[in-house]
Amino acid sequence: MPLYSYKVKTETGKLYSGETKIDSQDELKKLLLEKGYTPIEIIEKNALTDISQIGIFKQRVKVKDLAIFCRQFAIVLQAGVPIATSLDVLRQQTTNTTLKQCINDIYENIQKGIALSNAMKQHSGIFPDMLVNMVEAGEISGQLDLVFERMATQFEKQFALNQKIKGALTYPIMVTIVAIAVIMVLMVKVVPSFEGILKGFNVELPVFTKILISVSEFFQNYWYFIVGIMVTAALFTIYFMKTYEGKKFFGTLAIKVPVVSALTRNIVTARLTRTLGTLMSSGVLLIQAMEVVQKVLGNAVIAERLNVVTEEIKKGKGLTAPLNDMKYFPPMVISMVRIGEESGNLDFALDKSADFYDREVETSLQQLTSIIEPVVMCVMAGVVGFIVLSVLYPMFSIYQTMSM
Secondary structure (H helix, E strand, C coil): CCEEEEEEECCCCCEEEEEEECCCHHHHHHHHHHCCCEEEEEEEECCCCCHHHCHHHCCCCCHHHHHHHHHHHHHHHHCCCCHHHHHHHHHHHCCCHHHHHHHHHHHHHHHCCCCHHHHHHCCCCCCCHHHHHHHHHHHHHCCHHHHHHHHHHHHHHHHHHHHHHHHHHHHHHHHHHHHHHHHHHHHHHHHHHHHHHHHHCCCCCCHHHHHHHHHHHHHHHHHHHHHHHHHHHHHHHHHHHHCHHHHHHHHHHHHHCCCHHHHHHHHHHHHHHHHHHHHHHCCCCHHHHHHHHCCCCCCHHHHHHHHHHHHHHHCCCCCHHHHHHCCCCCHHHHHHHHHHHHHCCHHHHHHHHHHHHHHHHHHHHHHHHHHHHHHHHHHHHHHHHHHHHHHHHHHHHHHHHHHC
16 A cells, blocks of 8 residues: 655645555545645655665664653643644654654554554554553553653653663773774784884894784785674674574673673663553553563563563462562562562552662663773783884894994
8 A cells, every 4th residue: 555645734724744555646635635634745655755764764763762752742641632633743743754654654543543552553663562551551541641651751761771871881882993993003004114124124033023023914914804704793793682592692691791790680670670660550460561571671581581470470479479589689679579569559669679770770880881991991002012012122122233
């Protein structure tokens, strides 16, 4: 079914634009006229007219986009605006082209009488299960505005956490890239120029200088091979991380490597408590909430182990005992969950735990970067020092010989 983009004018002179899938341009024009709109422009979208929706050109919908969408939706709904009208407002001011197309489709489905949660389910690649389940619970309870407000807060905190992680790792990564680039330049440009000078004196070179020259010659002759290996390794790692085996491998690595394991535990704990607290506060059942939580933890190993917790909950054992049996989550979280279950305020206890572990994540990130930075600098200093020593030592020996 073709996709059409249209611009229309209302009886009051206001201009609106949108997109919809329909059999033909004539049918779309007829439908718009029946609704009281005057069509101004109707364009069929294809590979030439909408390259932004194809392959690598398609704009991604990020957590920040979802946070803005939920926050704006909550504000409009709280003002008493109907769902269909709210979506009409949102699709006009959304800047993300992929999300805008998604809202257009949801708007069209709402007009056909389809429930909001069901319309959003058709875009599972855009809207996470957590949001869809929350919307469904909001529709049942009649608190859809409150649901979108809570989800906006959830996505905002998730975005803030992701930014902290990216910000902490950016500097060490940049330093590593610069270090590799410097070493490559030294090997390909600097060392060869000194090699000619040293060989011109016809003296016996130290072993480490010979090693450096051999490595430099390898870099000069096979630099494309080295770059190829590095690019291939990077692409393979990215691909491997997306596979089930890769997720299990890196998940296991994250919970066993010292320092990184502490950071991983704090991140997983913060995500579990925040997500579970948000879902339960909106009336989502614990079992259903646990199934959603497993998809947002970011660690395949822990997510898989939570299957046992979910099965235990189904047997009526509650949340405290199964979580404690995992021997992974901190004692404080277990205690807070126990208190929450006994008092009937589990969602409140989880939210407070999430606030605490958000701060713990920041502390763990600072500890990790404080270790990574000097390690990278020491390695770089060692490599550059070896190169300088290998070049200067024989030159110093030659100078002493000539002075005698």
